[in-house]
Amino acid sequence: MTRVPYDAELQSAAEQFMETYGPTMPAHVVPFARSLFEQQVPGLDELVAGRQVAARTVNVPGDESGPASAVTIFSPESPAAGGGVFYIHGGGMVMGHRLGGADELVALVEQLQVPVITVDYRLAPEDPYPAAANDVRRTWLWVVEHAAELGVDPSSLILMGGSAGGGLAAGLALRLRDEKMQTPLAVCLLSPMLDDRNESVSSHDYDGTSLWDRGSNLMGWDAFLGAERSTVSAYAAPARATDLSRLPPTYLEVGSSEVFRDEVNEFASRLWAAGNLADLHVWAGGFHGFSTFAPQARVSVASLTTRTDWLRRILLSR
Numbered sequence: 001m002t003r004v005p006y007d008a009e010l011q012s013a014a015e016q017f018m019e020t021y022g023p024t025m026p027a028h029v030v031p032f033a034r035s036l037f038e039q040q041v042p043g044l045d046e047l048v049a050g051r052q053v054a055a056r057t058v059n060v061p062g063d064e065s066g067p068a069s070a071v072t073i074f075s076p077e078s079p080a081a082g083g084g085v086f087y088i089h090g091g092g093m094v095m096g097h098r099l100g101g102a103d104e105l106v107a108l109v110e111q112l113q114v115p116v117i118t119v120d121y122r123l124a125p126e127d128p129y130p131a132a133a134n135d136v137r138r139t140w141l142w143v144v145e146h147a148a149e150l151g152v153d154p155s156s157l158i159l160m161g162g163s164a165g166g167g168l169a170a171g172l173a174l175r176l177r178d179e180k181m182q183t184p185l186a187v188c189l190l191s192p193m194l195d196d197r198n199e200s201v202s203s204h205d206y207d208g209t210s211l212w213d214r215g216s217n218l219m220g221w222d223a224f225l226g227a228e229r230s231t232v233s234a235y236a237a238p239a240r241a242t243d244l245s246r247l248p249p250t251y252l253e254v255g256s257s258e259v260f261r262d263e264v265n266e267f268a269s270r271l272w273a274a275g276n277l278a279d280l281h282v283w284a285g286g287f288h289g290f291s292t293f294a295p296q297a298r299v300s301v302a303s304l305t306t307r308t309d310w311l312r313r314i315l316l317s318r
Contacts, residue, residue, distance in 0.1 A: 166192025255286025
């Protein structure tokens with residue numbers, strides 16, 4: 001087995017992360033990891049201090065599909081007409097918070113001059129599938145219904161998610177298409193968690209040696225879906241979808257040195273085969289979440305710039 005090494009500038013960040021959490025996150029470590037992440041979640045005032053961005057949090061009412069959930073809206077002081085970003089956070093389906101990594105979202109508001117809406121969802125194993133999928137669907141439909149008061153055009157919303165949130169975003173895009181609901185203008189998938197089967201080369205290469213490795217990924221999928229996999233919905237694991245046609249333009253990015261590399265490449269190829277527009281970026285030496293954990297590294301700067309340029313291009317083309 002020959003693994004793709006980490007980018008030299010990313011090596012120390014990877015080592016620091018694994019020293020804290022270990023390369024593999026077993027289920028019994030999830031409560032500890034959750035508490036660490038929650039301690040690091042910044043307050044809204046801290047996030048927007050000194051920036052021309054406003055922030056507010058509202059509760060989306062619950063319904064038969066699940067309880068109320070919180071969303072935070074970051075808005076520019078002088079928004080460009082119409083567009084917006086609906087963001088779903090990561091965390092392996094078992095942890096995470098809508099404000100985790102929110103500094104990147106505030107930067108997007110400043111750069112694009114459109115609102116960014118970041119959402120919470122229920123976590124596994126306490127709330128397995130379809131809880132999270134139902135939560136993000138309900139919140140999306142609420143945002144569409146209340147678009148005018150949020151300052152966005154519902155037909156100009158970009159659906160964006162990272163890691164587990166990327167998988168939920170891809171599943172939501174499929175579900176909105178199938179249910180003939182308001183679909184996003186485009187979809188942005190950042191190292192998305194797409195395939196519960198874990199059969200790829202990269203899934204086996206990064207086992208016990210990477211941030212969110214094969215063992216962690218198996219744990220996350222088991223928590224989300226349970227051990228019985230005879231029938232798995234494409235809304236839960238989008239790589240299982242048999243029909244990827246009629247989807248919005250999609251941006252996919254992934255590191256070359258992470259467990260999700262091959263499933264993201266395969267998903268992009270299937271999007272093209274189904275006649276969709278898709279941009280795929282594989283960042284050499286990138287571990288899972290590298291641009292968040294090491295934002296000053298040159299490969300991180302390049303990935304963030306490329307992502308923002310694509311978002312701007314999509315918003316300007318509407």
